[in-house]
Amino acid sequence: MITSFPKLLTATVVTLKLLSLSLFFGLFIGLVFAILRLSKNKIINKFAYAYSYVFRGTPLLVQIFIIYFGLGQIEYFRSTFLWVVFKEPYWCAIIAFALNTGAYTSEILRSAFQTIKPGFIEAGKSLGISNKIIFYKIQIPIAIRQSLPAYGNEIILMMKGTSLASTVTLMDLTGVAKYIISTTFKPIEVFIVAGGIYLFMTFIIHNFIKFLEKKYGYSQ
Amino acid sequence: MELLAFGKTGWGDELFIATLMTIAVSITAMFIGFLFALIFTPLKLSKNKFFNLIGNSYTTVIRGVPELLVIYLFFFGGSGAVMYVASIFGYNEYIEINAFITGSFAIGIISGAYSTEVFRGAIQSIDKGQFEASQVLGLKRFVYFFRVIMPQMLRLAIPNLSNVWQITLKDTSLISVTGLVEIMRQSYIAAGSTRDPLFFYSFAAVLYLLLTFLSMKLINRLEIKYSRGF
Structure with missing residues (x-):
């Protein structure tokens, strides 16, 4: 139990790297697709809806396997420059995670945008503020505040999701835990240590989001 | 398309049976989850601090730890635990539990944590007057739970339970x-065996x-049925 602790801690760094990179890209993807979802053009709207429906309706494991095992099969794809990225399991996992969390994030942000009271936008318009500034200075800050609790849950779900990286040969926290279990046959001890590290991360994320909610909440 | 043919030439029938297996595991896991929720929801709502702690630690730990880790715990630790219990009763042979049981049990425990939260939320959002009214009417606890609380709780819980079902279904992968x-x-x-991962994983999706x-x-049909009269 004690000897496995340092190994698990170094693996935690891999998990955190995977988590932060996929959240970073995922937030960007989510924002783009949330804006597409709000578009009045029906084709763009349907496309964004289909994206989030497909990624939310299939298991993350399938998505990773399609990207890691599936895409390498296309001959043409292997000759493009993208192959440099897609041959690494590390980047494949991050791409799959980012696309997955992007789909959930787009839904969270969309509903946040839709719940903004029209009065805020109208107030901005009547003050003669341009549409662009209304979007960046009024809609986005309110949407971020609205979506914080749901996004906090999404971060925790994504942290748990990174454990699937171990299925494509990456040695993240779960991967190392599995390796130690299968070599020492002490599943319960390893589970307690690895589970404890995950719980600790959940605890930190949960409290960080609570802190942000307080900071950006309406001053009442 | 030949790859999906039924019979010996394709994978159609195998994938069909596998789909049935996924459905079977999901339903079993969902059911085991309900059993867990039945135990832990009262614990979470109880006024006793010790019971409360047990209920809360179940949902916090399971919802904070990756599903894969829970599955590894059951997969590697399951037969050991059963053998330990069996050895207390004097049975010392090697016992291997089949993958269906360990799998649906592991997923069931995870889905149970989510179900517990859903039921807790649903019961808590029932108007207090309903509890008081049934006490005033002198209804027996049994009648009052099944006739007054259950129908109202189900109406509130079904939309959220559908989310739990989706999570459970995807977790079976x-x-x-x-x-x-x-x-x-x-x-x-x-x-x-066919060296065609792109096709088969896309088909799985x-x-x-x-x-x-x-x-x-x-x-959605169930939801309409249970929200009649509202």
Whole structure:
């Protein structure tokens, strides 16, 4: 139990790297697709809806396997420059995670945008503020505040999701835990240590989001 | 398309059986989850601090730890635990539990944590007057739970339970690591032997989409049925 602790801690760094990179890209993807979802053009709207429906309706494991095992099969794809990225399991996992969390994030942000009271936008318009500034200075800050609790849950779900990286040969926290279990046959001890590290991360994320909610909440 | 033919030439029948297996595991896991929720929801709502602690630690730990880790715990630790219990009763032979049971148990415990939260929320949002009214009417606890609380709770819980069902259905893909032949495992085998992973994993994605789509349709009907009169 004690000897496995340092190994698990170094693996935690891999998990955190995977988590932060996929959240970073995922937030960007989510924002783009949330804006597409709000578009009045029906084709763009349907496309964004289909994206989030497909990624939310299939298991993350399938998505990773399609990207890691599936895409390498296309001959043409292997000759493009993208192959440099897609041959690494590390980047494949991050791409799959980012696309997955992007789909959930787009839904969270969309509903946040839709719940903004029209009065805020109208107030901005009547003050003669341009549409662009209304979007960046009024809609986005309110949407971020609205979506914080749901996004906090999404971060925790994504942290748990990174454990699937171990299925494509990456040695993240779960991967190392599995390796130690299968070599020492002490599943319960390893589970307690690895589970404890995950719980600790959940605890930190949960409290960080609570802190942000307080900071950006309406001053009442 | 020949790859999906039924019979010996294609993988159609194997994938069909695997889909049935996924459905079977999901339903079993959901059911085990309900059993867990039945135990832990009262604990979470109890006024006793000790019971409260047990209920809260169950939902916090399971919802804070990756599903895959829970599955590994059951996969590697399951037969050991059963053998330990059996040895207390004087049975010392090696026992191997089948993958279906460990898998649905592991997923069931996870789904139970989510169900517990859903039931707790639903019961807590029932108007207090309902509890008081049934006490005033002198209803027996049994009658009051099944006739007054249950119908109202179900109406509130069904939309959230449909989310739990979706999570459970998608989590079953993780059992493939233990070797149970469900959609994911079968696609893995098919992809390995035909060297066509892109096709088979995409097909697996389509199967999962179909399952989530159909179950949503079914749950929407239930939702309408239980929200009659509101």
